[in-house]
Every structure is written in structure tokens, then in C-alpha cells.
Amino acid sequence: MSPSLSTMADSNSSVESKPIILDVLPDFAISGQRCAGRIQQHIDLLLLALEALELGASEQMLATVKHFNLEKIIKNRIALWRLRSTNPWRRAYTRDTLTIEQAKALVIIANYRVKPLTVQIRQLLLAEQQMQQKGLPVTCHFLLAEYLDQFRAHFRSRMNPRRAKVSVYLGSEEELNQLALFLLKQLLFCTGTAGMQRFWISLFDGEVA
Numbered sequence: 001m002s003p004s005l006s007t008m009a010d011s012n013s014s015v016e017s018k019p020i021i022l023d024v025l026p027d028f029a030i031s032g033q034r035c036a037g038r039i040q041q042h043i044d045l046l047l048l049a050l051e052a053l054e055l056g057a058s059e060q061m062l063a064t065v066k067h068f069n070l071e072k073i074i075k076n077r078i079a080l081w082r083l084r085s086t087n088p089w090r091r092a093y094t095r096d097t098l099t100i101e102q103a104k105a106l107v108i109i110a111n112y113r114v115k116p117l118t119v120q121i122r123q124l125l126l127a128e129q130q131m132q133q134k135g136l137p138v139t140c141h142f143l144l145a146e147y148l149d150q151f152r153a154h155f156r157s158r159m160n161p162r163r164a165k166v167s168v169y170l171g172s173e174e175e176l177n178q179l180a181l182f183l184l185k186q187l188l189f190c191t192g193t194a195g196m197q198r199f200w201i202s203l204f205d206g207e208v209a
Helices: 003-017 020-024 037-053 057-067 077-084 100-133 142-158 164-170 173-191 195-203
Strands: none
Touching (some): 020 100, 037 100, 037 173, 037 195, 142 164, 173 195
């Protein structure tokens, strides 16, 4: 095979090996094609909220990896854990940085998993509004309290209390509840028209010149 044909074949192989689903999210010209820590943190927290909503969420995430042929990016459960451990707030923080493709894969997983939960999320946010209107704590609503309990449990077990912001959340149940509710609204945002793309672009606000 001539050098030109060999190069062409390698190029075609590279294109074919890239999961097509990644193309639904735009690329950005950022330094080193690596994500900032705050982006990694945001994505992981969004997945944490999903875990508080859906029983067996980790298994469902891995099933989604297979569904979209993302195994070259996320090979197995350990690989998924390592990608999520790029969140600087994690106890098991790896100090690694996500590539654009890895970040895209995690956002796609989050978006796909949240779709079946749309009605549930709307009900929880409506319950929050009703509790506020009645002047009652959000924990007075059974289903909302259940989600908040799950989120707080996940957060406390996985985040590093030596991180300043984490210690603030751990020291205030109200602050942690507000974070959980904020992430719930972010998940609902992802379910809207072009929600995944809009959420993805919002992650890089201020990162792209």
C-alpha cells in the first residue's frame, strides 16, 4: 500500500472508531483539549443527582455506554469511576483531567438517563414550589425528602470534607439541599429542546475566547 493510501486508511479508521453520538455536541478550541476542574466537578455532581433519583443508576449508566458504543472511551465500571474522580471535590480525586471526548460521553450518558425521569423530576420541583408557597421545609414532602436524603448520603460518602466548599455543604443540611435542588433543575434543563447541547455549551461559558 502506498504511503498516501496508508494515511488515508488510518484516517478513515480513526473516523470510524469515533462514536457517532459524540458529534451531537460541538467541539471547542480550548487549551490542550482538556476540561477545567469546575467542568469536571459539575458533570460529576449532575451524575450524583441522577444516582439519587434512579435505583441502580450506575448499572444503567454502563448500559448506556454500550447502547451508544462508547466502550472505547469508558471501557468498564472502573473507567467510569476514574472519569468521575476527576471531580476535585472527590475523596478519590485522581488529579486527572477529562478530554473533550470523555466529557461529551459523560454528558450524553446523563442526558439519556434523565429522559425517563422527566415526569418524576417535574413532580419533585412542583413539590418544592408547593412547600415554599405553604412556608414549609422541603423535607416535609415525602418524595422530595427521599431524593434529598439520597443525595446527601451520596455526597457525604464521596466528597472530601477537607475541601473548603465541601465542608460548607457538609456543615449545613440546608445548603446541601439547595445544591441537590439546583442539580435537579439542571437535569430538567437537559430534557428540554436541544437541552443537552445547551447544557454542554453552558459548561464552557468563560472557557472559550
